[in-house]
Amino acid sequence: MEDEDGYMSIDPARRDVYLSPPQETKDLPSNLLWWKIGLGVSLAGFVALTVVLIVLSLSGVQDSLQMDSHPVLFPARLCGSKNSSVLQSLYQLPKYNSCTSNEASCASVPSEICIEIPKSPLSVVANETAIIPIKIQLPKPDWDFIEVLWHHTQGTPEDLILKYSLRSCSPKSKPQLWYKRECHLFLEIMPAHRWKMSAMMNAWLIIWNIEAKHAGRYQVTVKSNNMKEACSFVELKVTEAAKT
Structure with missing residues (x-):
């Protein structure tokens, strides 16, 4: 209700109810799903990086062989x-x-x-x-x-x-x-x-x-x-x- 100056008055008995933020409910299945997705992306990135390193290593070996077989x-x-x-x-x-x-x-x-x-x-x-x-x-x-x-x-x-x-x-x-x-x-x-x-x-x-x-x-x-x-x-x- 409003006082004489037009401000809203708060019932002291209900003050904590208004000032306390609403508590968030945790969705465990949703969090677990996102964790699995993140883990999958990380593993995929690791596998891709490993493949790239293997290809680069093979290319280096091939280049080395080509250098060794340079015409004389x-x-x-x-x-x-x-x-x-x-x-x-x-x-x-x-x-x-x-x-x-x-x-x-x-x-x-x-x-x-x-x-x-x-x-x-x-x-x-x-x-x-x-x-x-x-x-x-x-x-x-x-x-x-x-x-x-x-x-x-x-x-x-x-x-x-x-x-x-x-x-x-x-x-x-x-x-x-x-x-x-x-x-x-x-x-x-x-x-x-x-x-x-x-x-x-x-x-x-x-x-x-x-x-x-x-x-x-x-x-x-x-x-x-x-x-x-x-x-x-x-x-x-x-x-x-x-x-x-």
Whole structure:
């Protein structure tokens, strides 16, 4: 009820009833449900984080393997080692010249680039290291890049073995040997051949632990910015090791 000044008067007997806030009733099933939902979300987040960490770990291992299997370009001086009679004999093999012999060229049109290849098929014993020697002659010294491609011509998608290129070459660098020019060197070996094959700086092809499946024709193609591409091929035979 109101007093003379218009204010509401409160019955002292009921004062505590008005001033005390209403007590909240606790819904135990509802709280338990929300607790379960929170726990489920936490577990889901933990599982997702674990999966992400596993994927990152596997990616790191894969990257490490790729780094370990990075292609290696071997120095050409290894081919000319005086201590190796085998390598010296490869230098001295009778050769065809792709510029003067149709038997040594597989290019559709004549090229200024000449490739010298062995006249006779190379023969290598199984499980040994095979080296396919070639000699590339570039009559024009003012080229900007050279790219050498090796193929194992079997008619399969894995025919391409590697790409070896010299790019961004210094115009002032004009050595007698093309592969000694000051350039950025790039070697890309296809995954199927990465653990078996590589190249030397003078573009000789190397095959380790050779097997019967590696026998056949190997084609080498040389490309340049100011000369038509040249193409030649070498036959390789694989023989079984003598039984003791």
